[in-house]
Amino acid sequence: MSEDGLRAAVAAGVLASEDAHRALLQATVEVARGIFYARASSVLLYDEDTDELVFEAVAGEGADTLVGQRLPSSTGIGGWVLVTRQPIVLDDVSRDPRFAEEAAKKTGYVPQGLMCVPLIHDEEPLGVLYVLDRPQQARFSLEEMELLGLFGNQAAIALDLLRKARRAKAVLEDADTDSALLARVAENLEELDGPRRAAGVELLRSLEALFKG
Amino acid sequence: MAEPAPERPLPAWSLPAGTAESLALPTEWPGRVTREWAWGGSTGNGVRVCILDSGVEPDHPDVGGLAGAVAVEVREGDEIAVVDDVEGDLCGHGTACAGIVRSIAPDCELHSVRVLGAGFTGSGTALLGGLRWAVEQGFQVINMSLSTTKSQFAGLLHEVADTAYFRRTVLVASAHNMPVESYPWRFSSVISVGSHEEPDAETFYYNPSPPVEFFARGVDVEVAWLGGSRARSTGNSFATPHMTGICALILGRHPELTPFQLKSALYLTANNVEGGE
Numbered sequence: 350m351s352e353d354g355l356r357a358a359v360a361a362g363v364l365a366s367e368d369a370h371r372a373l374l375q376a377t378v379e380v381a382r383g384i385f386y387a388r389a390s391s392v393l394l395y396d397e398d399t400d401e402l403v404f405e406a407v408a409g410e411g412a413d414t415l416v417g418q419r420l421p422s423s424t425g426i427g428g429w430v431l432v433t434r435q436p437i438v439l440d441d442v443s444r445d446p447r448f449a450e451e452a453a454k455k456t457g458y459v460p461q462g463l464m465c466v467p468l469i470h471d472e473e474p475l476g477v478l479y480v481l482d483r484p485q486q487a488r489f490s491l492e493e494m495e496l497l498g499l500f501g502n503q504a505a506i507a508l509d510l511l512r513k514a515r516r517a518k519a520v521l522e523d524a525d526t527d528s529a530l531l532a533r534v535a536e537n538l539e540e541l542d543g544p545r546r547a548a549g550v551e552l553l554r555s556l557e558a559l560f561k562g
Numbered sequence: 563m564a565e566p567a568p569e570r571p572l573p574a575w576s577l578p579a580g581t582a583e584s585l586a587l588p589t590e591w592p593g594r595v596t597r598e599w600a601w602g603g604s605t606g607n608g609v610r611v612c613i614l615d616s617g618v619e620p621d622h623p624d625v626g627g628l629a630g631a632v633a634v635e636v637r638e639g640d641e642i643a644v645v646d647d648v649e650g651d652l653c654g655h656g657t658a659c660a661g662i663v664r665s666i667a668p669d670c671e672l673h674s675v676r677v678l679g680a681g682f683t684g685s686g687t688a689l690l691g692g693l694r695w696a697v698e699q700g701f702q703v704i705n706m707s708l709s710t711t712k713s714q715f716a717g718l719l720h721e722v723a724d725t726a727y728f729r730r731t732v733l734v735a736s737a738h739n740m741p742v743e744s745y746p747w748r749f750s751s752v753i754s755v756g757s758h759e760e761p762d763a764e765t766f767y768y769n770p771s772p773p774v775e776f777f778a779r780g781v782d783v784e785v786a787w788l789g790g791s792r793a794r795s796t797g798n799s800f801a802t803p804h805m806t807g808i809c810a811l812i813l814g815r816h817p818e819l820t821p822f823q824l825k826s827a828l829y830l831t832a833n834n835v836e837g838g839e
Binding site for chain 1: 616652653654655678679680681682683685707708709710711712713736738739740741742743744757758759780781782787788789791792793794795796797798799800
């Protein structure tokens, strides 16, 4: 178990649940949709185990059907953005027959245009953010591109929190590890109050002194 | 035009007395470098341009055919294999870049090196391996509308970029649209490109505050996309092939230019510099 995993597991005893992080991510896509007046927005997280992109949060079109669906990590527009770390904006993309067919199959509607930005945190691309069908009357400007990039940074932080919470949960659920034991102790301690908590803290301090030798 | 320098038995680490004549430039530069001098009448004929990207749809009418297409595969132990590409473009982006280059330099020789498609995990290794391979092939211009944020690749990419520079291969790389550290566009041995909002394909600006060195057309560009289609696109990754195309034009007229001289010619012919007028 890495030190990060251990720290995360212990922290999970005292920090917010995955539900709260998911709500943060949902709020993120709602805001993205709002600031660009878009028809839909979604966040996809890169899943290391399967080497795929997974829809984590969707606002607008596809909100009922897309969460949990998967895309390849290095093909298609999302894969290109993830691998190259470059945001792109495409309009009239529905004229691409392969794209149109895929989109129709997954969501039931084919976007005319899209913006896609990588979500990068600590050098690492964690996933991508899509904004679909912003109003066509406005010509796209570089200011909007910068806004998209800045917003992507914020979404990356939310995604990083969710990912850490999940790792922590996985550690907690694996009852055989030393760190799970430690995490359960931290969790139990949080549930105590009054003299029992004081006694628990005193015992842990003694243990700490013992470990330090 | 002066004779090329004769072969010398010793490595060129220094310039012995009385040999300065041997350094005569194969091309005489005019007092004022203009676009007419730099690429007037050029179509990019004879210039080998590589699109390092998602692959290229070879029969797209805007691409006008490819002289070669390979794919980079990452095998066990991070071993790289370069094989004939039978899949074409897995995204649309490489086709878009190829179409932009073709629209500016219609007679250049276009090659595709696909570094995408093997999954995200091996993508940094594929990028590095593909770039190394492309430099070994001696392409005169390599279009890289992509970058990596992984600092573990920075040193290795830097070495390849320097090797390219000394072997007269110009790397044209997209600057990031976002406030993150990424490579190779930050290296001084490459030509880094950001976007301007003007609609003209041959309008470009020199940036006196690097690391982004040039701004080219990158907003609302009509580009080739998959299935013979077209899309309108925005991003530095579309500005980059505009500079690649202009590099191909200049090298079509002055094939002997080193990357340093080419960058100087770009500077002197930029729209915000005298020769660009």
